Amino acid sequence: xxxxxxxxxxxxxxxxxxxxxxxxxxxxxxxxxxxxxxxxxxxxxxxxxxxxxxxxxxxxxxxxxxxxxxxxxxxxxxxxxxxxxxxxxxxxxxxxxxxxxxxxxxxxxxxxxx
Amino acid sequence: xxxxxxxxxxxxxxxxxxxxxxxxxxxxxxxxxxxxxxxxxxxxxxxxxxxxxxxxxxxxxxxxxxxxxxxxxxxxxxxxxxxxxxxxxxxxxxxxxxxxxxxxxxxxxxxxxxxx
Numbered sequence: 001x002x003x004x005x006x007x008x009x010x011x012x013x014x015x016x017x018x019x020x021x022x023x024x025x026x027x028x029x030x031x032x033x034x035x036x037x038x039x040x041x042x043x044x045x046x047x048x049x050x051x052x053x054x055x056x057x058x059x060x061x062x063x064x065x066x067x068x069x070x071x072x073x074x075x076x077x078x079x080x081x082x083x084x085x086x087x088x089x090x091x092x093x094x095x096x097x098x099x100x101x102x103x104x105x106x107x108x109x110x111x112x113x114x
Numbered sequence: 115x116x117x118x119x120x121x122x123x124x125x126x127x128x129x130x131x132x133x134x135x136x137x138x139x140x141x142x143x144x145x146x147x148x149x150x151x152x153x154x155x156x157x158x159x160x161x162x163x164x165x166x167x168x169x170x171x172x173x174x175x176x177x178x179x180x181x182x183x184x185x186x187x188x189x190x191x192x193x194x195x196x197x198x199x200x201x202x203x204x205x206x207x208x209x210x211x212x213x214x215x216x217x218x219x220x221x222x223x224x225x226x227x228x229x230x
Contacts, residue, residue, distance in 0.1 A: 004156075032217075034218065034219075036221070041223070042223055042224075043118070043120075043205055043207075043221035043222050043223045043224050044157070044205070044221045045221070046218050046219070046220060046221075049218060089156050089157070091156075093217075100145065100162075100209065100217050100219075101147060101159040101162055101170065101173075102147075102149075102157070102159065102207075102219060103159070104149075104156030104157050104158070105156050106154070106155055106156050107156055
């Protein structure tokens with residue numbers, strides 16, 4: 001049973017436009033959410049996070065939105081750049097479980113075309 | 115400062131061999147995690163250390179997998195009698211952690227294990 005789902009395996013966007021990556025979760029105990037970016041042959045790189053007490057967090061071109069009632073979060077990248085092309089993973093943790101382990105989705109491959 | 119490092123980056127083993135994978139976390143990071151990433155999947159949790167204490171090993175797939183962190187810094191993941199299904203990228207991550215709600219885990223580059 002997948003607790004974190006990224007239903008779009010891939011997304012293609014034109015340079016300069018907005019990229020929107022989506023993530024759904026099923027475990028209502030999750031209270032901290034992160035997005036990681038991964039290039040081939042490298043480990044995941046932390047991008048941005050959001051706590052369940054917020055509904056939006058912004059960092060430069062990256063904004064994460066959290067809709068707790070829908071158990072849905074999204075990552076917006078504006079404007080998209082070719083260097084953003086990578087696999088993006090959504091991850092969640094239950095801090096009440098006191099070990100902070102992350103549960104990941106399967107990832108979405110973003111391609112930004114020049 | 116240096117990030118999380120892992121060695122070797124690539125390991126090829128014959129079925130039945132034992133392997134040892136090393137992780138050097140970010141200096142000062144208390145928490146250390148191991149994840150397994152199969153092809154086309156997201157990372158899956160294996161085990162968690164807080165300093166030298168292994169507090170959660172619920173993700174280890176079998177008793178052939180063993181992890182240790184004897185001095186609370188470097189960690190080793192050992193796989194005995196490797197099987198083909200063990201082929202994956204093994205990722206190590208570390209975090210401070212902060213108290214309260216959640217931590218950012220910082221990942222190493224991973225070790226790609228191929229079992230023939």
